[in-house]
Amino acid sequence: MARRRDDYAEEEDDVDYEDYDGVDGEDGEADDDYDGSGKTKRKRSRSELIDDYAEEDDDDEEEDEDDEDYGGAAGGGKRRRKAASQFFDDEALVDDDDDELEDDEDREEDFIVDDIRDEDDRRIHRRPLLPREDEREEDVEEIERRIQERYSKSLHVEYDEEATDVEQQALLPSIRDSKLWMVKCAIGREREIAVSLMQKCIDKGSELRIRSAIAIDHLKNYIYIEADKEAHVKQAIKGMRSIYPGRIMLVPIKEMTDVLSAESKSLDISRDTWVRVKIGTYNGDLAKVVDVDNVRQRVTVKVIPRIDLQALANKLEGREVPKKKGFKPPARFMSINEARYSCYKIFLFVSFILTCFPPKVDFFIYLTRDLSIRVETKRDPSSGDSFYKIEGMMFKDGFLYKNFSLKSLRTQNVKPTFDELEKFRQSGETGDGDMSCLSTLVANRKKGHFMKGDRVVVVKGDLQNLRGWVEKVEEDSVHIKPNEKGLPKTLAISDKDLCKYFRTGNHVKVVSGASEGATGMVVSVEGHMVNIVSDTTKELSRVFADNIVESSEITSGVTRIGDYELHDLVLLEDNSFGLIIRVLSDAFQVLKGVPECPEVALVMLRDIKQKIFMKIFATDQYKNTVSVKDVVKILEGPFRGKQGPVEHIYKGVLFIHDRHHLEHTGFICVTSKSCMVVGGSRSNGDRDGNTLISRFAHLRTPSCATQYPMRPPRGGPGPINNFGGRNGGGGRGLVGAAVKIRVGHYKGSKGRVVEVKGSTVRVELESQMKVVTVERSYISDNVNVSTPFRETSRYGMGSETPMPPRTPLHPCMTPLRDSMVSSPV
């Protein structure tokens, strides 16, 4: 012991040069003690040097420790604690250079992901060092163990760091790796097979030479097996049903990584997202997510109810409900009162019966309760809202809250249309609801709708409110040329941040959405929404800025569907009649023939029985005859004071068109008795002017001006015919037009149209003294008859201008008119 102390004293100086500041005093000493052989260096902390007594104590401790060590007893915690520094000491003692080299090698090896076998090699490599201290073999083992532990841990740590960065490159399959084999199997059983292969492997142990089995979700009918040889695969799947050994295909190395790249699409649906239902009565309906239950994969959504109250009541009464196939109740907001009162009738009936046969009171109540559609008020414990519960379905605010499984809802690519969103908003949501609706709308709008030359404005980001023109459209970004000076020529901006920009007064055309094909003028712009006044119908509509493009095209809209045109008098299914005032894409708006109370009905094509052609007369208040095209003035009733030409007469009811009347595109329905013919004998210039203008106005607008010079020469006979033979709103300028018959027996002959009767036309042939009846389609007219009415031009072009050319016609008209009037139709 004394010798030792002297040794320590000698080495004090040496210690100073060691940079071992961080080491605990005891640690330093213990390390030194451990190295039995080479006690050349001794690492001591400062404190140790300063205090001799302390040293002694330490020495004693050290000695004890040494003894312990030499004794081979487990050092326990202390040894462990000194493990690291002790290890460093070892290497430092033996040979600095070698140690460092070793260390480096170790580190390098860590970077390369090797098998555990390499670790073994390393250990072997290191072994020559340790046996030098052959006195302490147990220590060697301890060291060994510790090294192993430490390295295995550090391997983990280092592995993690590179895992993200280097892995993909480092782990690409090489030719030394096992290959992937694609094996055909029974459909729907892929997962099962993968797992049973696992089970087989556990049972058979090392017999099975395959390394893994992979079942991909979206790849049906096949699984992948990883093995070195095809023979291994064959052997592994031998005896298994559902795998077909005949079809084993090798996956090329380049495609191996694609097999395993799974895209983790986020299946998370959050509240207030829009989804579409895929199954059941609500198939295709838009729904809003209210609650998500990830555990059970179910989602509660709110949707506009499609409840057949009648069927419900029937079911409750116990009556057989013939299930109508394909019958989908219309989507209507549930009115609780309606539900309640639909059963009220039943209740009354029952109570009536029961008063006749008075039963016991409780039975009575029981009976009524059974039959009524029970409307309960229930409170949802989680949200605290109160619901109405009918037959197990929960209602609130008119919406139905229904539970769907995640699989039966479509979450991707759900684009709520504007109409659907409007409906959802109708149930009285506040402005917040609006915002959320609109924001989702905006988010969902389809991309790629920008075109070169569009005027756009930036709506998000730093460049907000910057306006510019689209130069180039790319996948995700749009290049615009900004209006501001001082900015680079083109800027690339994500198309989500852009919005088409329109100024009031722009003439635009709707290219997608509900009102596709309509043109109009912009009256106001509100963010993404643009208010447009339609050219044809003069009504205000709101559309998305994305759905419109600037265009000078003026469409006249659809004016005829099937046989029925705008302003036709038609007979409806329920024997009522009316005038078509507007043609929609699949239906008509009809002004009903009920005088005094204007009623407009939306009528489908199939609900119209027929067109009314009858040419009848009516008498006005002063017993004058009123016929079509006469200008009358309304003397009584709510429309008093209005006047205009009569478009149709039927059953004593007149349909008058007053262009100053703002409702129903100017049509008024009155009884003939309450009117007075203005200008009894129809030689009224103004009236003529009107009708003439209207007729000419129906022609192509730009050519209207040019028509005029043409008209007067032929105007003599022409307009005369116009007045006479007009039936039920037809004609449209065809009468009096010079036409050529192109189909049929009279093909090639020219003639003039005498009158128009529905779909046939009577033409006076030029070559023969004959008036023939041909289909309207048989003639080619110089005039474009299909161009529909344009109220604008009617309004725009006053009757003033063309007056002069017509003046000479007046004398002709009167006498001929009468003759025409009397001609039978």
Place this chain on the structure above:
Amino acid sequence: MANHGGGAAVAQIPTSFGHELRACLRCRLVKTYDQFRESGCENCPFFQMEDDHERVVESTTPNFTGIISVMDPTRSWAARWLRIGKFVPGCYTLAVSEALPNDLQNICEEERVPYVPPKRV
């Protein structure tokens, strides 16, 4: 495949294929809910799923894609590519949909075990 240390321990194999199949969010081991509840996750014992039903729900998810049965993780290229080469043999999934909750991530850090959150497309 009991070639070397670690071969003795094999994870439980899922016993059914319905909705109860769940994947551990850290190691992506696939088992049924009951199996997790019973014996926890073999690769992540520190989660202590056996004790707590809540733990199972927090640390596993039923949203996962694809199944890979790894018989020999150390020698399988696929297992290495998917970074499950250090885990016990068993059935794993290719990808999970969500990330481990923060408190469990902290546990991973404490235990000095690697955790890589799933890549979001």
